[in-house]
Amino acid sequence: MSDFIKITEQPSTYRHLEKMTIAELLTKMNNEDKTVPLAVEKAIPQIEKLVAVLADKMLAGGRLFYIGAGTSGRLAVVDASECPPTFGVPYGLVIALIAGGDEAITKAVENAEDDSQKGWDDLQQYNITDKDVVIGIAASGTTPYVIGALEECKRHGIITGSITNNPGSPLATVADFPIEVEVGPEFVTGSTRMKSGTSQKLVLNMISTSVMIQLGRVEDNKMVNMQLTNEKLIDRGTKMIMEKLDLADYEKAKGLLLQFGSVKKAVENAGAKG
Missing domain, CATH: 3.40.50.10490 (Glucose-6-phosphate isomerase like protein; domain 1)
Incomplete structure (x- = not known):
């Protein structure tokens, strides 16, 4: 060297x-x-x-x-x-x-x-x-x-x-x-x-x-697995769920997000029920 x-x-x-x-x-x-x-x-x-x-x-x-x-x-x-x-x-x-x-x-x-x-x-x-x-x-x-x-x-x-x-x-x-x-x-x-x-x-x-x-931690261009550590991220995740599920009800989408902990899991579970 x-x-x-x-x-x-x-x-x-x-x-x-x-x-x-x-x-x-x-x-x-x-x-x-x-x-x-x-x-x-x-x-x-x-x-x-x-x-x-x-x-x-x-x-x-x-x-x-x-x-x-x-x-x-x-x-x-x-x-x-x-x-x-x-x-x-x-x-x-x-x-x-x-x-x-x-x-x-x-x-x-x-x-x-x-x-x-x-x-x-x-x-x-x-x-x-x-x-x-x-x-x-x-x-x-x-x-x-x-x-x-x-x-x-x-x-x-x-x-x-x-x-x-x-x-x-x-x-x-x-x-x-x-x-x-x-x-x-x-x-x-x-x-x-x-x-x-x-x-x-x-x-x-x-x-x-x-x-x-x-590793599959992003879908399309969205952070579908992000941790819900503040209101900004919860709002962003809620809107992602509304878009993915064609859902007009903000509070229902937010409820799904908080119930399942991530956009990915909320959409998967909602889809399974649907």
């Missing part, structure tokens, strides 16, 4: 940011952000390969693990935590581990990402097996916590993927299904919470959403 260059750490192409007006700062940041979806687009073939194997594993009863540090770990926590309410899957099907544990979600935990053994130790707390898939996330592609975890996964026959922002990184090299999104130098030199983080969020959205569709 002697020729490995961290593009994410290269100097910003912009100089003297402190002398720019607010409008200039915002415009130039926005211009940089516009390049991110195009970089993600180039990685779609890599994303597709990972999603395909991940869907197969999860259909066979496996789980999805994300593992990362800092911004990458926090983005993973967000994606994993949103799967149960959005798609109605149980907590524990998509699991995110962050270097330093829960404390690191809101505070930087010193040296947590430098421990190459701790990632595997954290995975073992969940009795991980070769049924599962582990995706390591690191903008640099050099985070010891993440690389060490994926190396141990390989030794135990566990399929791995990675999301990085530098080509040819050590993390991508160890992963079975690497995803490399080259977003270039950051607006603020080395601040990978910016374009790199944005690209990771987009890729995580794509992975979890496409997998959940493969």
Whole structure:
């Protein structure tokens, strides 16, 4: 890896940011952000390969693990935590581990990402097996916590993927299904919470959403299995049932939704009775 260059750490192409007006700062940041979806687009073939194997594993009863540090770990926590309410899957099907544990979600935990053994130790707390898939996330592609975890996964026959922002990184090299999104130098030199983080969020959205569709958690374009955690979602679900059953009575549709707990189950049971 002697020729490995961290593009994410290269100097910003912009100089003297402190002398720019607010409008200039915002415009130039926005211009940089516009390049991110195009970089993600180039990685779609890599994303597709990972999603395909991940869907197969999860259909066979496996789980999805994300593992990362800092911004990458926090983005993973967000994606994993949103799967149960959005798609109605149980907590524990998509699991995110962050270097330093829960404390690191809101505070930087010193040296947590430098421990190459701790990632595997954290995975073992969940009795991980070769049924599962582990995706390591690191903008640099050099985070010891993440690389060490994926190396141990390989030794135990566990399929791995990675999301990085530098080509040819050590993390991508160890992963079975690497995803490399080259977003270039950051607006603020080395601040990978910016374009790199944005690209990771987009890729995580794509992975979890496409997998959940493969698992049958979406019908047509609707979240028919979403958890009814607030009035907005109950209202949305009620209107879905009215549409699916050609039902004009809002209160009757709402009653079915609350009785059966999801749009999918309400429609299935109403159809069976009908």
